[in-house]
Amino acid sequence: MSTPNGNGRVITMGQAIKEALAEELRRDPTVYVMGEDVAEAGTAFKVLKGLVDEFGPERVIDSPISEPGITGLGVGAAMTGMRPVVDIMFGDFSTLIMDQMVNQAAKIHYMSGGKLKVPMVLRTTMGATRRSAAQHSQSLHAWFSHVPGIKVVIPSTPYDAKGLLKSAIRDENPVVFFEDKMMYQLKGEVPEEEYIIPLGVADVKREGTDVTIVATSSMVQVSLAAADKLAEIGISAEIVDPRCTFPLDKDTLINSAKKTSRVIVVDEGYERYGVTAELASVIADGAFYYLDAPVKRMGAMDVPIPFSPVLEDLTVPTPDTVFEMAKALCGAN
Amino acid sequence: MAKAKSSKPAGKGAGKPAGKPAGKEDVEDLLQMYEQMVRIREFEDKVNELYTSAKMPGLAHLYIGEEAIAVGVCEALNSDDYITSTHRGHGHCIAKGAAVDIMFAELLGKAAGYCGGKGGSMHIADQANGNLGANAIVGGSAGIAAGAAFSAKRLGTGQVAVCFFGEGALGQGLLYETMNMAQLWKLPVIFVCENNMYNEYTHYNETAAGTLAGRAEAFGIHTEEIDGQDIRVVNEAAKRLVERARKGEGPSFLICNTYRYHGHHVGDIDRAYYRPKEEELEWQQRDPITILADWIIGQKLSDQSVLDHIQADVRSEVARGAEFALNAPYPDPSEVDTNVYA
Ligand SMILES: Cc1ncc(C[n+]2csc(CCOP(=O)(O)OP(=O)(O)O)c2C)c(N)n1
Ligand SMILES: [Mg+2]
Numbered sequence: 001m002s003t004p005n006g007n008g009r010v011i012t013m014g015q016a017i018k019e020a021l022a023e024e025l026r027r028d029p030t031v032y033v034m035g036e037d038v039a040e041a042g043t044a045f046k047v048l049k050g051l052v053d054e055f056g057p058e059r060v061i062d063s064p065i066s067e068p069g070i071t072g073l074g075v076g077a078a079m080t081g082m083r084p085v086v087d088i089m090f091g092d093f094s095t096l097i098m099d100q101m102v103n104q105a106a107k108i109h110y111m112s113g114g115k116l117k118v119p120m121v122l123r124t125t126m127g128a129t130r131r132s133a134a135q136h137s138q139s140l141h142a143w144f145s146h147v148p149g150i151k152v153v154i155p156s157t158p159y160d161a162k163g164l165l166k167s168a169i170r171d172e173n174p175v176v177f178f179e180d181k182m183m184y185q186l187k188g189e190v191p192e193e194e195y196i197i198p199l200g201v202a203d204v205k206r207e208g209t210d211v212t213i214v215a216t217s218s219m220v221q222v223s224l225a226a227a228d229k230l231a232e233i234g235i236s237a238e239i240v241d242p243r244c245t246f247p248l249d250k251d252t253l254i255n256s257a258k259k260t261s262r263v264i265v266v267d268e269g270y271e272r273y274g275v276t277a278e279l280a281s282v283i284a285d286g287a288f289y290y291l292d293a294p295v296k297r298m299g300a301m302d303v304p305i306p307f308s309p310v311l312e313d314l315t316v317p318t319p320d321t322v323f324e325m326a327k328a329l330c331g332a333n
Numbered sequence: 334m335a336k337a338k339s340s341k342p343a344g345k346g347a348g349k350p351a352g353k354p355a356g357k358e359d360v361e362d363l364l365q366m367y368e369q370m371v372r373i374r375e376f377e378d379k380v381n382e383l384y385t386s387a388k389m390p391g392l393a394h395l396y397i398g399e400e401a402i403a404v405g406v407c408e409a410l411n412s413d414d415y416i417t418s419t420h421r422g423h424g425h426c427i428a429k430g431a432a433v434d435i436m437f438a439e440l441l442g443k444a445a446g447y448c449g450g451k452g453g454s455m456h457i458a459d460q461a462n463g464n465l466g467a468n469a470i471v472g473g474s475a476g477i478a479a480g481a482a483f484s485a486k487r488l489g490t491g492q493v494a495v496c497f498f499g500e501g502a503l504g505q506g507l508l509y510e511t512m513n514m515a516q517l518w519k520l521p522v523i524f525v526c527e528n529n530m531y532n533e534y535t536h537y538n539e540t541a542a543g544t545l546a547g548r549a550e551a552f553g554i555h556t557e558e559i560d561g562q563d564i565r566v567v568n569e570a571a572k573r574l575v576e577r578a579r580k581g582e583g584p585s586f587l588i589c590n591t592y593r594y595h596g597h598h599v600g601d602i603d604r605a606y607y608r609p610k611e612e613e614l615e616w617q618q619r620d621p622i623t624i625l626a627d628w629i630i631g632q633k634l635s636d637q638s639v640l641d642h643i644q645a646d647v648r649s650e651v652a653r654g655a656e657f658a659l660n661a662p663y664p665d666p667s668e669v670d671t672n673v674y675a
Contacts, residue, residue, distance in 0.1 A: 036532070037532075037533050037534050037535055040534065040535075041533065041534035041606075041607065044533065062535050062540075063540070064501075064504030064541065065472070065501045065502065065504035065505060066504040066506070068506060069504070069506070092470075093470070130391070131391030131442075131453070133451075133453045133455055133456055133469065134451075135456070135469040135470055135473075301669065302673070303670050304451075304673070306450070306669060307390070307391070307442055307448075307450060307452055308390075308442030308443070308450030308451060308663060308664055310663040310664065311450065311451065311666070311668060311669045314666055
């Protein structure tokens with residue numbers, strides 16, 4: 001477990017992300033941040049508030065509401081010596097930038113026979129239950145994970161967010177970094193000293209012996225809460241966070257599955273054709289002879305996210321639903 | 334984003350309404366427009382109250398200050414004409430004929446709402462009144478409005494479509510693709526740009542190069558820029574453009590200079606870092622409701638007691654509407670996966 005053994009300094013996920021950006025902006029003059037209302041407003045979520053004061057509007061740049069434009073500009077700048085961090089306010093707006101990401105950024109290195117590269121980061125958000133309705137609540141990380149040439153980071157703690165974002169900025173490839181907007185206030189320990197976390201290394205968030213719960217982003221927090229409840233009825237759950245959907249640390253997932261023999265995969269993207277399907281298949285393949293039951297999947301319900309709170313809350317996994325699934329999988333009652 | 338310089342509230346656009354004395358019918362029209370603007374104002378004040386008292390889930394983008402545009406344009410339309418709306422859509426929705434109680438129900442996520450609670454503030458659609466929906470994607474409805482105009486033309490219905498959007502949407506490429514086709518094919522669509530000067534927290538001077546009018550003019554689209562605070566100016570312009578569209582003369586672009594009094598959304602309270610307080614106060618001196626009231630009284634078309642009466646009626650209608658919505662039931666959980674497919 002890479003849980004920080006730091007000095008007890010506790011900050012929020014939002015602060016961790018801002019710190020990572022500030023450190024990389026300080027370290028490398030080719031890094032810049034561009035997006036709608038990223039400067040004075042510090043993004044719609046106020047996460048970058050103050051960044052422009054240190055680095056100025058030349059490096060923390062407010063853009064028009066032109067998502068394909070700022071993404072394309074990022075691709076071109078990345079190809080020619082810059083390290084852009086493009087901010088797409090809501091992950092739902094991924095739909096607008098898909099050509100630039102999928103047909104351009106993802107393919108340029110390969111198509112050029114390795115001559116060109118696109119070292120850019122696209123930061124965007126995910127996560128429902130904010131009462132923001134169907135066009136501001138989706139978790140679309142599976143879309144990018146599907147495309148060869150793109151890396152996808154999906155952190156669950158302030159510590160991971162900071163270390164992974166720094167790696168993402170230093171990476172030579174396009175990296176999409178998904179922040180759950182409901183987790184910006186989540187607190188966690190983050191050491192003062194600099195550190196990075198390599199992309200593609202999973203982290204065991206809690207050790208256990210009876211069932212493995214592979215979870216991503218805010219679903220890690222949901223699963224940890226479920227694990228507490230499971231412990232009360234004598235079920236020991238292991239929580240594994242892949243931290244990236246690509247590169248994917250298959251070994252850590254498979255080894256945990258071999259250890260516990262039962263696996264649930266929990267992710268906030270749509271369940272069908274989603275991240276849970278891929279992870280379940282990797283685990284089923286790698287741990288087949290060790291499994292006592294089919295790998296179970298829990299994703300967002302396959303519906304546009306409804307506005308009404310009573311409906312929206314039904315669409316995502318919760319500590320209770322994960323608990324029930326794990327209990328059933330372990331044959332407890 | 335530098336702090337915005339205070340901009341003059343006096344609408345840049347010309348378009349003085351004709352000074353002719355109003356006839357009886359005009360007076361009724363004016364009072365109707367007055368009532369609709371007051372309805373929007375009262376509705377929005379109540380929305381803000383529901384938000385601040387934690388009775389409304391999520392956020393809402395208030396239209397207060399911009400009422401003359403929605404009402405001035407929609408009063409020039411028939412009820413079967415189409416509109417598409419934005420994240421700041423309550424005004425358009427009311428102006429096109431929606432009922433406030435059903436709107437409140439939607440904002441509170443109740444089953445009785447226009448969308449059964451599934452849409453919320455940013456997605457109210459009122460198909461019976463030609464409102465094809467608010468849209469939470471900036472510029473996202475440009476194609477939809479043009480598509481509605483395309484249908485009207487193909488089906489020969491004589492309907493027109495109005496696409497409302499903020500000046501922030503001028504950053505979106507889709508708008509220009511759509512304008513090009515609308516002009517090529519002479520579609521009966523009116524692009525109404527509500528220029529309240531801010532894209533969220535950034536002044537439009539920092540996001541739009543060149544002139545706003547020049548964008549549509551480049552396609553040869555008939556363009557007018559007007560004072561969006563004076564409903565008589567807005568309404569006359571809208572009538573002109575609707576008539577052009579119905580006659581087959583094609584699309585037009587109407588820029589209405591305006592201001593939102595409140596924050597970008599109800600939670601945007603501390604605004605001094607992006608727009609000066611003096612600017613806010615200055616614009617409130619040109620309040621669309623007051624401007625029309627002053628005209629009505631000044632021209633002796635009606636008297637203050639009539640206006641007061643309208644206001645009182647609307648206020649109690651809004652209070653009843655909110656009460657209805659607060660007491661209305663939430664949708665049944667089984668609704669969660671209905672309507673995914675038709
Ligand atoms: C494609 C897209 N990008 C960004 C946003 C986030 N956003 C919501 S409203 C807004 C500003 C819109 O400004 P404008 O079009 O002028 O409308 P106003 O809010 O001033 O009425 C932004 C950036 C969005 N909803 N859709
Ligand atoms: Mg605006």
